[in-house]
Amino acid sequence: MNLKKYFVRALHRLQKGPGYTYKELLVWYCDNTNTHGPKRIIKEGPKKKFIWFFLTLLFASLVFWQWGILINTYLSYNVTSSLSIGFKTMKFPAVTVCNANPFKYSEVKHLLKELDRLIEAALERILQPTLGNSSESSSPPLDLHLWHQIPLVLIDEHDKDNPVILDIFESNLNVFAGGNQTSEGNQTSAGNETAVGNQTSEGNQTSVGNESACSHQGSDNCTYRNFTSAAQAVTEWYILQSTSILSKVPLQERIRMGYQAEDMILACLYGAEPCNYKNFTQIYHPDHGNCYIFNWGMDEEALNSSNPGAEFGLKLILDISQQDYIPYLSSAAGARLMLHQQKSFPFLKDQGIYAMAGTETSIGVLVDELERMGYPYSDCTMNGSDVPVKNLYSQYNTSYSIQACLRSCFQNHMIEICGCGHYMFPLPEGVNYCNNEDNPGWAYCYSSLRSSISDRQICIDSCKETCNDTQYKMTISMADWPSEASEDWIFHILSYERDMSTNVTLDRNGIIKLNIYFQEYNYRTISESAATTIVWLLSSLGGQFGFWMGGSVLCLIEFGEIIIDSLWITIINVISWCKGLKQKRAQARYPDAPPTVSELVEAHTNLGFQLEDTGVLPRDEALPPEPGTPPPNYDSLRVQPLDVLGPDSDAE
């Protein structure tokens, strides 16, 4: 019923035209709004009216301008950081310990025998180029098969344009004419320089013959990597060759060839409690062979440490048995260790530190955490699920990290371009590691990929850092260990425990003591919080509006109401105008049209309004005829006349 009534009323309204004019509406609004300016406009005298009008306009525009700034600020998603420092019970970091040397030389000797003989002979040739032949005659003939894939050459750059290239074993001089020699910033300025280069050749994946021919004719297939130092060249060459050899060995075998936990970890003490090699999780790391992780938190809960100081940390005694190092592979001797978060993969090449043999290394740890807000505040990832790179390290069950992403990205590229995976990184399913037999050109492919800046940039762009970044800041100090006085008994006991022998099987060169403990202040957390929240935005908006105009949301609603009203008036006006057109046509027939109801109403109400609108002076003139009873002009009654008149007009 109400609805019907409403519609009827609306219909009448449409027929009769507006009850108000725009001016009335505006004046009513100004008088009754809760914002502070408008009221003054209508209340003051003409000069002040103008000033107030101007002021109100100015304030309104100020409010809108500043609202714009505030919203912009909000949308820029700024953050503020807060820092907290102190000591609390924290998870002890996972500690990964490796030997700098990946395999026991005694175990891999049979695989590397040929290579070692080759390199020894090559070194012989390099160091004494004239006497080289005599030593070779005594030894069994060398297998030059490996050699021809990647020969070591001497590049004589006396003449800049035509460097002379001397293959160490072939002793015939090639004048290198043109071609793509990659001389990395190596253009000699002062002549007289002999560079040692190792040549990586891109084989055409056909035969060995092609390889040897490469240096003679296929200059377009060859690049020379230049080294200014023979030591570097030899090491790089050896690494390339040995990777190729070792990549063919199955994983189980490689683990067996590496250092075993019981041989490496001689003693372990965590806090006051003894631990042993069984508390360590074995992981195969391509760079360092078998690595052992303490407190990785994969199977059991991570250990907490609630006390600062060396007494309550992890104490380890390691044996790296330096005598069993592969001589050409790694020249630095020591243990490699790294502190990292639970369930994360240890990237020792990046974050690892060395511990020197014959010393006690004390590492005070400070956990430096950075907790960041994700999108849209910063471009970081919570768990790596939104990164477009397939994480190959997920096979270790480890969490996402930027290093894992970069390496996975590189490996994916490598597989795409070279057709095989690099030995240092994990493999996706169905792909094999590169080796010289199956992929003769892999070394060339790899080195070009490695030095390509654009490929690296692609990986950098596609990987995102993690939002929660934990760094372990270490204060490293060293002392000689064991001391000369205690050396004897320590070696005796450790040898006995390990080998059950009374002979001393250990020495200074192999033994390392490690203390890892929390410092007095063990954490420093930088956490981000949004500088601008929605609450902040609202209160700032409100503050601005209130400051300039004393307004609130209700004022906005009022304003909206007025707009709706004025729309309504417009509609009614348009309709009445259309009616007027019709009537004009009708006027041809009836020249003297009777006044419409709306006109009557207007005439009636106008009187009342004008008294208020135009202020004081008109009123003086308007009043006198009827001083006693002016028509009631209550606000609340304003709608009423329409209603009252409604039935009358209907009756008409």
Add this chain to the structure above:
Amino acid sequence: AAAAPGKKITARIKRTLPVRGPQAPTLSELMRWYCLNTNTHGCRRIVVSRGRLRRFLWILLTLGAVGLILWQCAELLVNYYSASVSVTVQFQKLPFPAVTICNINPYKYSSMKDYLSELDKETKKALETFYGFSEGKSKVRRSVDEWNSTGSDFFEQIPLLKFEDFSKTATDLRSGQKRKIEGNVFHKDSSIVNSGDSNDIIGFQLCDANNSSECAIYTFSSGVNAIQEWYKLHYMNIMAQIPLETKEKLSYSADDLLLTCFFDGLSCDKRHFTRFHHPLHGNCYTFNSGENGTILSTSTGGSEYGLQVVLYIGEADYNPFLVTSTGAKIIVHDQNEYPFIEDIGTEIETAAATSIGMHFTRSRKLSKPYSDCTETGADIPVENLYNKSYSLQICLHSCFQKAMVDSCGCAQYAQPLPAGAEYCNYKKNPNWMYCYYRLHEKFVKEQLGCQQICKDACSFKEWALTTSIAQWPSTVSEDWMLRVLSWDKGQKINKKLNKTDLANLMVFYKDLNERFISENPANTLVILLSNFGGQLGLWMSCSVVCVIEIVEVFFIDSLSIVMRRQWQKAKKWWNNRKRDRAGKAPQAGDLERQGHDNPVCIDEDLPTFNTALRLPLPQDSPLPRTPPPNYSTLRLEAAFTEQLPDTLEVGQR
């Protein structure tokens, strides 16, 4: 007909009240008008409330709210210049820093023989006489003879003394004479001297050359320090006289120092290094100094992709008195920064591989008015002697050097020369050492004012280093490594290298995360204004409009009312005087006055309207026929008239 008197009165009022707006005749009326019509809450309550307690409470509350607003806004203003810190981590290709590498020993001892033989001889002799130490008997005996014959300059200049128990007597080490000590005694080693210690205290005496009674004695608890310090003074004297080109030749060349170099997986050589002559460390070599315009960058972290160098240290060629440790010193710095090797270098051990992992942090502070730091150093009255970008260190050193030139007349050897000055040596400035020590003492005690003048730099880059050491070369690889490196070193040196002559250094980025710590202004003007608005709105629902109202009412209107009153008083007085003179009472002025202070007229908010409406009433008929319509705008009036007696009393007084 009724309109005529109304109009008349209006016109008269208009004439007498030139001010528009609240045409209140008195201040209290104005206040009342203000309270009733203002947009702020609270004021109105004061007027509207009935009962004294309630009114008093409302006055209290309103004043409290005003006080709170003022207090909070003051807080906001005071805290306007505060900064919030934000930490951003960006993973990106990072520029590799400049790495400056120096041998700890500045100059090859063998080539310095010509310059230092005298000094060394005397130092050895001093050692022998004091401590009975000698290297080779025959050599010493020969030199003893020389000693006597030459008569050493060095001991004349700065005598080494042995003190006995602080009894103010000392034995001159050369002549064996005892002498009384005058002057100040400075203790270099510690401020607490164990006088009861059986150890003799050794030191040297520096005297003002112009005034020999002015002497300062520097004592050391250990002869090791004393001899070194003494040697260094003479050494600086000698070095100050040698021109730079010669010194560069005397020091290590790039070929000498660098055996192998490997960067980002590629081989590099001495052309990637820039020579940089450091006064105390001789020739240093800076990798990636950016001198040729390109700065290398790394796009991969990890030890393989950083800088790897093998350094030749050449322990045999060390100066035995100047440096007592072996190795190299490195410093990681920005290309624009001056490497202060002596201050913040990291030492590298021989026969070891030192791996240095870097973590890059960039910080930026807000300059004035947020904090007292300087962006470029241009606003600091100390000339930057170093040809590098500003840092606190540079400022302090420059400041000291300037003070040195000003007070001693020559420049200290360890720092660059200011324009028009030259290095101190005691041929030209016999007094400089004394002067230098006094000045240094002052500098350390912050009496030179350098620490006050110099400010922090606003932005700085920092590479946090994690240093660890491994044995290198390993026992099994030692043999071939040394052979190949000897071959690398070239044909010049035919001997096989010793592993204690070598140091392996790896400098790499641990990760490519750049941590950028920056301060941002916590407040902007917009935020400040909205906070003001929030405060004003919370306590009083006030806005700028209210502030303008307050200004309007309390200043302009009140002033005009006061002025008007004064004017009318003056007028009245003038009229009275005139009347007294003329003996005739002017009626108009009185009438006007009455019209104003007439209670019927006064109580209106809008006087024009009300006077028009009301004034005719008392004239026409005492009883109004119809009550005036109850317009919403007039509703205030109702409360007003009821209040009338109270306020009127106040108003009339």
